[in-house]
Amino acid sequence: MMGLVNLTKLAIFCLLCLLFQLLLQSAYAQEGFLSLRCCSASTYTDSKTNITWTPDAGIIRNNGKCENITTAPVKDNSYDTARIFGTSSTGSKWCYNLTTIKSEDYLIRGTFINGISSDVTPETVFDVSISATIIGQVNSSSTDLLEVEAVLRATDNYTNFCLVRRHGNPYLSKLELRPLKDLLYFNNHSSSVLKLVSRVDVGNTIESIRYPLDRSDRIWKNSEIKIETANSISNSSITVHGANTTVPLQVLQTASIDLERLDFSLNNLGKGDSNYLIHIYFLELNDSLKTGERVFDVMINGEKQYDKFDILGNGAGATNYRELVFSVSANEALNMSMVKSPGASLGPICNAYEIFQVLSLVQGTHQADLDKAVELRDELASRNPENEVLASWSGDPCLPLQWEGLQCEPNSDGSFVIVSIDVSSNGLMGPIPTVVAELTHLKYLDVSHNELMGPVPESLAILPHLTKFYFGCNTNSESNHLPSSLANRPNLTTDSGICGDQSSPRLYSKVFIGSVAGGSVLFAVALGVIFACFCRWKLYSLFGKCSFLSPSMDDLCFKSECTQNFTLQCLEFATRKYDTLIGEGGFGSVYRGTLPDGQEVAVKVGSATSTQGTREFENELNLLSAIRHENLVPLLGYCCENDQQILVYPFMSNGSLQDRLYGEASKRKILDWPTRISIALGLFYLHTFAGRGVIHRDVKSSNILLDHSMCAKVADFGFSKYAPQEGDSGASLEVRGTAGYLDPEYYSTQRLSSKSDVFSFGVVLLEIISGREPLDVHRPRNEWSLVEWAKPFIRESKIEDIVDPNIKGGYHAEAMWRVVEVALACIEPFSTYRPCMEDIVRELEDALIIENNASEYMKSIDSFGGSNRFPSIEKKITLPVTPSSTEPSPILTQGLPPLQPR
Ligand SMILES: *[C@@H]1O[C@H](CO)[C@@H](O)[C@H](O)[C@H]1NC(C)=O
Ligand SMILES: *[C@@H]1O[C@H](CO)[C@@H](O)[C@H](O)[C@H]1NC(C)=O
Ligand SMILES: *[C@@H]1O[C@H](CO)[C@@H](O)[C@H](O)[C@H]1NC(C)=O
Numbered sequence: 036m037m038g039l040v041n042l043t044k045l046a047i048f049c050l051l052c053l054l055f056q057l058l059l060q061s062a063y064a065q066e067g068f069l070s071l072r073c074c075s076a077s078t079y080t081d082s083k084t085n086i087t088w089t090p091d092a093g094i095i096r097n098n099g100k101c102e103n104i105t106t107a108p109v110k111d112n113s114y115d116t117a118r119i120f121g122t123s124s125t126g127s128k129w130c131y132n133l134t135t136i137k138s139e140d141y142l143i144r145g146t147f148i149n150g151i152s153s154d155v156t157p158e159t160v161f162d163v164s165i166s167a168t169i170i171g172q173v174n175s176s177s178t179d180l181l182e183v184e185a186v187l188r189a190t191d192n193y194t195n196f197c198l199v200r201r202h203g204n205p206y207l208s209k210l211e212l213r214p215l216k217d218l219l220y221f222n223n224h225s226s227s228v229l230k231l232v233s234r235v236d237v238g239n240t241i242e243s244i245r246y247p248l249d250r251s252d253r254i255w256k257n258s259e260i261k262i263e264t265a266n267s268i269s270n271s272s273i274t275v276h277g278a279n280t281t282v283p284l285q286v287l288q289t290a291s292i293d294l295e296r297l298d299f300s301l302n303n304l305g306k307g308d309s310n311y312l313i314h315i316y317f318l319e320l321n322d323s324l325k326t327g328e329r330v331f332d333v334m335i336n337g338e339k340q341y342d343k344f345d346i347l348g349n350g351a352g353a354t355n356y357r358e359l360v361f362s363v364s365a366n367e368a369l370n371m372s373m374v375k376s377p378g379a380s381l382g383p384i385c386n387a388y389e390i391f392q393v394l395s396l397v398q399g400t401h402q403a404d405l406d407k408a409v410e411l412r413d414e415l416a417s418r419n420p421e422n423e424v425l426a427s428w429s430g431d432p433c434l435p436l437q438w439e440g441l442q443c444e445p446n447s448d449g450s451f452v453i454v455s456i457d458v459s460s461n462g463l464m465g466p467i468p469t470v471v472a473e474l475t476h477l478k479y480l481d482v483s484h485n486e487l488m489g490p491v492p493e494s495l496a497i498l499p500h501l502t503k504f505y506f507g508c509n510t511n512s513e514s515n516h517l518p519s520s521l522a523n524r525p526n527l528t529t530d531s532g533i534c535g536d537q538s539s540p541r542l543y544s545k546v547f548i549g550s551v552a553g554g555s556v557l558f559a560v561a562l563g564v565i566f567a568c569f570c571r572w573k574l575y576s577l578f579g580k581c582s583f584l585s586p587s588m589d590d591l592c593f594k595s596e597c598t599q600n601f602t603l604q605c606l607e608f609a610t611r612k613y614d615t616l617i618g619e620g621g622f623g624s625v626y627r628g629t630l631p632d633g634q635e636v637a638v639k640v641g642s643a644t645s646t647q648g649t650r651e652f653e654n655e656l657n658l659l660s661a662i663r664h665e666n667l668v669p670l671l672g673y674c675c676e677n678d679q680q681i682l683v684y685p686f687m688s689n690g691s692l693q694d695r696l697y698g699e700a701s702k703r704k705i706l707d708w709p710t711r712i713s714i715a716l717g718l719f720y721l722h723t724f725a726g727r728g729v730i731h732r733d734v735k736s737s738n739i740l741l742d743h744s745m746c747a748k749v750a751d752f753g754f755s756k757y758a759p760q761e762g763d764s765g766a767s768l769e770v771r772g773t774a775g776y777l778d779p780e781y782y783s784t785q786r787l788s789s790k791s792d793v794f795s796f797g798v799v800l801l802e803i804i805s806g807r808e809p810l811d812v813h814r815p816r817n818e819w820s821l822v823e824w825a826k827p828f829i830r831e832s833k834i835e836d837i838v839d840p841n842i843k844g845g846y847h848a849e850a851m852w853r854v855v856e857v858a859l860a861c862i863e864p865f866s867t868y869r870p871c872m873e874d875i876v877r878e879l880e881d882a883l884i885i886e887n888n889a890s891e892y893m894k895s896i897d898s899f900g901g902s903n904r905f906p907s908i909e910k911k912i913t914l915p916v917t918p919s920s921t922e923p924s925p926i927l928t929q930g931l932p933p934l935q936p937r
């Protein structure tokens with residue numbers, strides 16, 4: 036009997052437990068909170084707050100890598116794992132698509148702790164964005180920025196929270212979304228995102244206050260700013276009367292007071308003017324005070340914002356609580372002061388404040404394009420669930436970073452539209468989705484080299500701006516047939532479905548469509564994060580691996596292992612007291628020498644007096660110590676003794692490209708055409724090493740050195756810069772470069788980008804083609820500038836007139852045409868129309884392959900040259916390349932000048 040009673044009791048108890056649990060859960064569901072623990076395997080309820088944390092699996096498209104957090108600054112069970120993105124996958128933007136309700140207000144908070152992961156280097160830097168608006172930057176080496184929080188008004192029924200790679204692998208440990216019911220942050224700022232700068236519970240010296248005391252789970256931190264003279268006071272029995280507040284009473288019950296003034300200052304807000312929204316909350320903690328006793332002025336950055344503020348002043352004691360809201364503009368620092376007004380008997384009080392940076396809401400992709408792009412992605416992804424590129428397509432298609440393979444342009448209404456889609460060489464299966472025809476701004480579409488099936492959608496014909504459409508090299512013959520509606524369209528270039536039809540030089544089309552990056556965010560991010568992004572697929576298909584996704588150990592090992600510190604004495608001995616001058620470098624003279632172990636070296640000695648030289652010396656030392664590549668002149672060592680600035684490199688026995696083309700060396704032996712192309716190819720790595728691109732800023736033929744096997748090595752990094760990032764937009768840099776090679780756009784805008792190097796590289800290509808100097812005032816006036824002289828000939832297809840007379844008869848016309856086309860594209864006046872290095876290398880490789888095939892043929896007739904002349908390309912020939920590249924088909928040579936007799 037007793038047993039039964041006990042059992043019943045137990046059952047009822049359990050039922051109650053269950054009910055309670057359900058109630059609890061529904062209570063939290065009602066709050067509309069989303070609390071994600073990244074990479075966690077289970078849910079976890081925090082006993083302090085009763086917030087239930089759930090795993091993030093399924094909310095993110097790309098799974099990233101999970102990492103245990105073993106050491107964290109604060110022990111917190113709401114996260115013990117972090118998700119690390121980009122370790123193995125393609126892409127540079129990762130977004131959590133969060134469900135929101137349009138026009139409602141939310142708080143979003145990301146926490147970034149990675150534990151100690153070998154996948155996160157101290158150089159890791161990434162941006163955090165809410166949809167298209169960047170709200171902050173996380174820098175793994177700075178320990179204080181662990182949280183990024185912003186308040187926003189949802190512009191749709193979902194909101195994306197994104198991490199955008201700048202360098203290294205982004206990570207996230209938890210993500211919180213909180214609805215902000217009844218909180219009035221957006222009275223004047225509805226087209227803004229408010230980034231939290233500071234939220235302080237003044238006078239609280241104990242724990243931060245958050246949910247459940249704050250219904251919206253704002254975290255009120257205790258005073259981080261020490262106020263020297265002020266006293267902390269509290270009154271736990273006081274309540275708010277005559278007013279409503281959203282601030283928890285516990286937050287208001289503590290305050291700072293002072294007899295004269297309270298000062299709060301925030302520094303390091305970032306350079307440049309920015310708008311801030313300041314909410315200050317006041318509750319009079321002294322019950323017995325009367326109107327007119329505590330009166331003070333509120334100043335911000337020295338400017339009086341409120342004269343004679345009296346909390347009780349609103350009709351004699353009607354309320355003991357007031358809020359003040361200010362919008363101010365500030366640069367780097369904010370100083371808030373509350374100063375006792377003349378005649379008042381008591382000094383100021385302050386209970387709490389919040390400071391937000393007002394960021395203007397960046398419009399992303401035009402709604403119609405966005406919807407269709409998502410549809411296109413989802414349709415392709417349903418057929419290609421494993422495709423990494425499609426998995427990386429998350430968040431807004433255009434901003435802050437374009438989906439890989441997409442290009443966008445600013446629209447007249449301030450949004451962005453998609454003008455180019457390139458999903459070629461991507462292993463895609465299934466039909467070509469018809470929804471692509473609804474992306475009405477499309478100018479360029481490339482779906483070629485996939486395994487797509489079915490017919491080409493007829494509806495593509497309705498795209499008004501489509502000028503290039505490539506769909507060749509797909510498996511199914513049906514998709515290799517152009518519908519008549521498209522075939523008859525004027526001004527539409529297609530590959531007619533033929534695999535590798537050469538009537539459509541792909542480089543051109545890509546370059547031509549180049550987006551006119553209007554939005555400054557797009558511009559900065561696109562440049563800063565990666566170069567020219569969309570080129571990467573082509574590289575994948577060629578090399579199987581992308582050399583600039585993450586730095587390899589090879590790139591970074593050099594510093595510790597190889598860069599030596601030479602003594603001055605050693606170098607004096609090696610150069611026999613600098614007796615053989617071999618050149619004048621960027622910041623000093625270069626001497627030839629021999630080290631004790633027999634190695635021949637070039638020793639660059641800076642002029643000790645100039646500060647300019649010092650900067651360049653340090654720059655080159657830093658860069659070359661950090662980066663090593665077979666196509667860069669390696670740094671053997673340096674010497675800083677007695678304020679000397681000396682750098683030591685291996686001696687390059689074949690001199691400079693300039694010397695070989697039209698200097699003394701050219702008189703001894705002519706540089707043949709295939710060698711010229713393979714030298715040009717050596718510059719490929721210029722923009723792609725060590726994770727973050729380097730802009731050389733002084734690309735010229737005299738800085739391209741040739742080793743004993745005629746392998747090109749780029750030298751002189753004295754002016755080089757890492758690719759610009761947001762914040763260092765290049766404005767502070769003086770324009771650098773050499774006359775004749777200088778990018779006119781960079782010169783006029785002073786805006787540095789990798790495309791400036793591309794321009795200079797184009798000039799080098801013209802030198803290689805013509806054997807002429809870029810600037811030669813000894814020629815007739817109209818021939819001074821190589822660029823201006825060559826352009827008209829190229830446009831009129833008279834390339835024989837610009838080709839170096841020394842190699843006449845020594846080249847394959849098709850190969851020459853390829854190089855000329857690349858050169859022309861590189862020297863486009865507008866940088867956006869110039870190709871990126873990846874595109875350039877593809878064309879040059881094709882040219883070299885064509886040239887080599889022709890050479891092989893010629894060799895069988897007339898024993899031609901050594902077999903080992905093109906060391907840098909030989910390994911690449913074994914890699915899969917498209918048939919069109921390896922074997923110029925009969926179709927291909929039609930309409931081209933005949934093969935030159937040798
Ligand atoms: C959390 O829930 C438990 C019951 O599960 C309750 O006893 C406790 O008071 C709650 N804590 C807070 C902070 O609400
Ligand atoms: C993380 O810790 C769990 C156990 O706490 C372990 O099973 C798992 O293998 C660890 N993961 C990593 C990546 O170390
Ligand atoms: C990251 O933080 C470190 C240390 O605070 C700083 O030296 C470095 O410049 C920062 N990098 C960026 C890109 O902000």
Ligand SMILES: *[C@@H]1O[C@H](CO)[C@@H](O)[C@H](O)[C@H]1NC(C)=O
Pocket residue numbers: 136137191192
């Ligand atoms: C958002 O959702 C609401 C209801 O949940 C619906 O009425 C509204 O049409 C949706 N808005 C958009 C833009 O989808």
Ligand SMILES: *[C@@H]1O[C@H](CO)[C@@H](O)[C@H](O)[C@H]1NC(C)=O
Pocket residue numbers: 277278279
């Ligand atoms: C406080 O809010 C309640 C309910 O919204 C409202 O009825 C009341 O008038 C408000 N009081 C003041 C002083 O604004």
Ligand SMILES: *[C@@H]1O[C@H](CO)[C@@H](O)[C@H](O)[C@H]1NC(C)=O
Pocket residue numbers: 222223360361362
């Ligand atoms: C908000 O706008 C109103 C009316 O436009 C203005 O009176 C008020 O001062 C503004 N508030 C702030 C904090 O700028």
Ligand SMILES: *[C@@H]1O[C@H](CO)[C@@H](O)[C@H](O)[C@H]1NC(C)=O
Pocket residue numbers: 132133193195409429430431
């Ligand atoms: C986010 O999710 C919503 C609903 O699940 C979907 O309608 C929307 O297209 C998604 N947005 C993006 C950019 O993927």
Ligand SMILES: *[C@@H]1O[C@H](CO)[C@@H](O)[C@H](O)[C@H]1NC(C)=O
Pocket residue numbers: 525526
């Ligand atoms: C085709 O191009 C020519 C010359 O650029 C232009 O005049 C013509 O309007 C274009 N036709 C169409 C249908 O776009």
